[in-house]
Amino acid sequence: MFAYLLKRLGLVVPIALAVSAVCFSLVYLAPGDPLSAIVPSDASQELIETLKKEYGLDKPIPVQYAIWLGRASVGDLGTSIATGRPVASEIGKAIGNTLVLAFAATLVGFTLGAVFGTIAGYFNGSWVDKAVSALSVAGVSVPHYWLGMVLVIVFSVILGWLPAMGAGPGGSGEWRWDAEHLKHIILPAITLSVIPTGIITRTVRALVADVLSKEFVTALVAKGLSQAAVFFHVVKNVAPTALAVMGVQLGYLMGGSILVETVFSWPGTGFLLNTAIFQRDIPLLQGTILVLAMFFVALNLIVDIVQTGLDPRIRRA
Amino acid sequence: MSSADLSTRADVPLLQVRELVKRFPLKGGMFQRGGVVHAVDGVSFAVEAGETLGIVGESGCGKSTTARLLMHLISPDDGRVLLEGREVGPSRARNEGGTPGGLTLNELRRRMQMVFQDSFASLNPRLTIETSIAFGPGVHGTPEREANARAQDLLRKVGLDPARFAGRYPHELSGGQRQRVNIARALALEPKIVILDEAVSALDKSVEAQVLNLLLDLKADFGLTYVFISHDLNVVQYVSDRVMVMYLGKIVEIGPVGRIYADAAHPYTRALLSAMPTMDPAHRTAAPPLAGDPPNPIDPPSGCRFRTRCPFAEEVCAAREPPLTATEAGHRVACHMAHAGSGHSKAPPLAAAA
């Protein structure tokens, strides 16, 4: 098992490196000098050269990458061009907010998905099943940024129950699990949870239906096992995969929250990314993408290992 | 259409196999030691024109790998395959006994064909039966109309009315019908020798009998030679002229069907045969003839590979591997008990001198 862990970790390293290379090189995709965003067009050549040196842009690209990577691995992601503050601290503030939101959305999604999916799986083939299936298809088909807008229309504009934007009093820095803040998180979390709900519902439904149809369950019931015990069995068999899917969804939400964060002006990494793009703030852009991508890779790795650990078939092989 | 368009030399066996070896390396990893599976380990035999050689053995003994090696669907690590005295291989320089040149793979394909076990997986579900059969000739340059005509002719010969079956798809046929199609396809290239790898094993018994009879009729009509691989001893007895028994990648016994089934020399063969269920209540098997599971093909036992399950195993069996030697004309066995002077307590005494 330990050997497997090592091997798995070993596989991650080249991927992580490749990911970081992609993150770094993204900014060089665009035509034009990365410097053009901060330099006035009539700047003297001297000024340009000085700036280039300061940002290290005069060195060849692979060297720049190596320097950047070296600094990044100790936590120095450079300085934001727009705000002048260290990129790492900007991201640090924002990622907390995104984590909170993503976590809340995953929790909602997982709970709803598990409940709906289990019900649909138990009543496989009935109208309940079909209704749930229809709902989950709708869930994965809806543009969530639009749904966010609709929810804001209904609950903020028309009903006035919930705030339309922001993370609550205290701005981006301080999050607390209190009523004021919770009011702010409800709409974005529900919006963000729609897609994972759809996916988890589908997954759980398929798994539950599959387990229930297996012969060993029929055999257990024939032996007089109570419904509750059967349910426990179902949960035991479905839980590992469902949890794995949830873990992966969490990763997706972390990386893909930009749209919802924009709708609700939620001060998270997605919002940060948006700002970075429009201000062509290269260090911030590179840093944010890197952190988000690494998070996703790490999460996948954890899910993979936990799943392997839980699955007795693989453990005993 | 003739099956003798190429000069068949009467003095050379149609198919000769010499010391065929195939090893599969295993990826060393978390859950398996790295190692090598000796799937086929030094196998030599010959098949005469017009006969049926049956190959039997348990799962994992190397029969299917041997079949694929003969067909050159996988390439051997060592050893040679000669068809009509010509060696199969890319080099035309090497040859045997003066026959000009070796056999390219393309030429091999025209002479040796194979029928697989899974009748459904053997046919492309998107193609009609006729197209599937005509594919082979088409690849070798036969114009489409002629290939289709040949396909229909073959369908008739395997008992399927072309008017009703040519345009059908595999999923519309029963297992037995599909296997007939597979046989027709194998015959489309007019081969001299057909390898049947568990070709009837997946069929219901009644259907199996019909297909077997079809195979025998076709063999007579087309002058074919068969290599018939199966784990079903009854079927092998029914179709074969000679039988070859394999165990863990080696041949343990080979000889005429009558001799093998009546009085096998190798303890493994005897055990296999005694495991055949019989209808006669007087001959019910009381105890399982073979103990234990087949050993791991990654680490075969030293010396005779069968010794771990053999009731007659002695020291010499672990020390030396028994070679496959003749006991009488046409019958060879790899067992110390059958070889004079091997050192086994049951071996016959050495005949006079040298």
Added chain:
Amino acid sequence: MSAVTIDGGGPVVEAPTKTQGYWTGVARRLRRDKVAMACALVLLLILLAAIFAPLVAPVDPAKGSILKRLMPIGTPGHLLGTDELGRDMLSRLIFGGRLSLMMGIAPVFFALLIGSLLGIVSGFVGGRVNTAIMRTVDVFFAFPSVLLAVAISGALGAGIANAMLALTIVFIPPIARVAESVTTQVRSLDYVEAARASGAGGWTIIRVHILGNVLGPIFVYATSLVSVSMILAAGLSFLGLGTKPPEAEWGLMLNTLRTAIYTQPWVAALPGLMIFAVSISFNLLSDGLRSAMDVQR
């Protein structure tokens, strides 16, 4: 020549000689699927409306008047209201369909071409080539798709072409992976081995035996990606990375109408409704297609 009887013996009921092909069967099953057919109809209507937009739209989508801004649904002359610059919503929605549909479908189409080629070749050749190609593909799987789309699009700069390029890049890896997986499965089937045994060469085998059996599943998978592509494309425009004003496109319209949710909420929500309708229709149609293809076997 001995006559050999067919299994079961006895007279067999005459069956028609020319039996249906695989795709005819699929089409037949699909036609019976009411949900899928309804979705196909909806999509067809929207597609036709988009193609014939100049003929179908009541007014010029670019003509607006400040006096008539943000009028509600049902206003005489403007069935679905007007946007923040006084332009007719119905016309803009119809015209918007052109860009939105194109930005959704085109990337998937190109990704299908490139991804299939990569995946099929990789799966057929196997070995080290396969490993090399698939490992490269895996790197892109390390990014959540939204992030990747935004990152590439953001790096390239705003614009329709850049957004479509970004989306194409995002979709190539999943399609390539599916293509490789299916090809590897098919390649190991007996009929491919039988084809090799007949002496056929690599390209012949791919053409005759592999493509026909592989393109189906790949295509179905690609159709399930269209809805994601549409949502992402509109999302990019929503962020300002795709279409630029004053073009009519559903995602961009959602962006510019955002502030209007306080004054004319339901008008502001209309473009998103269109995206939702198209997306869910594609998904249901794709599901129906998958079921129709699955009954085989």
